[in-house]
Amino acid sequence: MDAIYFDLDGTLTDPKLGITRSIQYALQKLDHHTIPTADELTWCIGPPLRASFVQLLGGDHAADRAVALYRERFSDIGLYENGVYDGISEVLTSLCASGHRLFVATSKAHVFADRIIDHFGLRSHFERVFGAELDGTRADKSHLLEYALKETSVDPAKTLMIGDRSHDMVGAKNNGMKGIGVLYGYGSRDELLEAGAHHICATPGAILGCIT
CATH class of the missing domain: 3.40.50.1000 (HAD superfamily/HAD-like)
Structure with a gap:
């Protein structure tokens, strides 16, 4: 090849810790009714992030805001929990x-x-x-x-x-x-x-x- x-x-x-903790952070900031555990979020590792939030939130109404909140934590902390x-x-x-x-x-x-x-x-x-x-x-x-x-x-x-x-x-x-x-x-x-x-x-x- x-x-x-x-x-x-x-x-x-x-990247499990950094990704799952940053997703949890975003969901908490959005006052989402349930916050999945890290193990329950491993399916989000790999696929495009916004699509994962659409699924987690049950629609795309807050997906862009969720991505922004995720990056708020990931860019400084989650990046290195890896x-x-x-x-x-x-x-x-x-x-x-x-x-x-x-x-x-x-x-x-x-x-x-x-x-x-x-x-x-x-x-x-x-x-x-x-x-x-x-x-x-x-x-x-x-x-x-x-x-x-x-x-x-x-x-x-x-x-x-x-x-x-x-x-x-x-x-x-x-x-x-x-x-x-x-x-x-x-x-x-x-x-x-x-x-x-x-x-x-x-x-x-x-x-x-x-x-x-």
Whole structure:
């Protein structure tokens, strides 16, 4: 493979605390009638944030306000309630040494994704970080990957998308890419296979065995 795109949340780093606490913060500020636990909010890790709030709030009437409140906490605190998965740095180092071009492709706003990549010392592995705009532009993984492929001038047939949720696999398939699903994040084996994953990896180290 010439180029490999990695999802961020649930693939490179485990963002559970930061994301779920920031969602809870937004719901509390909105005086929402019930505040889900962190475990009840793990389904929100990966998909576009606004769409998750629409589902949580039962409509889009307050979704934009919820996103703004979420970012109020996430931009200063939640961003760093996060950690790189064990083994990821070694995988990235090995792939770079083998001559692969590596990129990040996340539905998270790129202004936050860039800060996370820098904070955890991952910048040297990646040519570029692709993420959504703050207004939601390119939050959809299919649109994001279409844009990223054009920007990097790579052949989709020689490109991989690695991620933990169905959105990553669907985005890959819609752009003529192969998808590798990882199970150490927040998606299930069934979710990933049904979305078109070509390989499933239980650990970061297993990724290397799926790349030629």
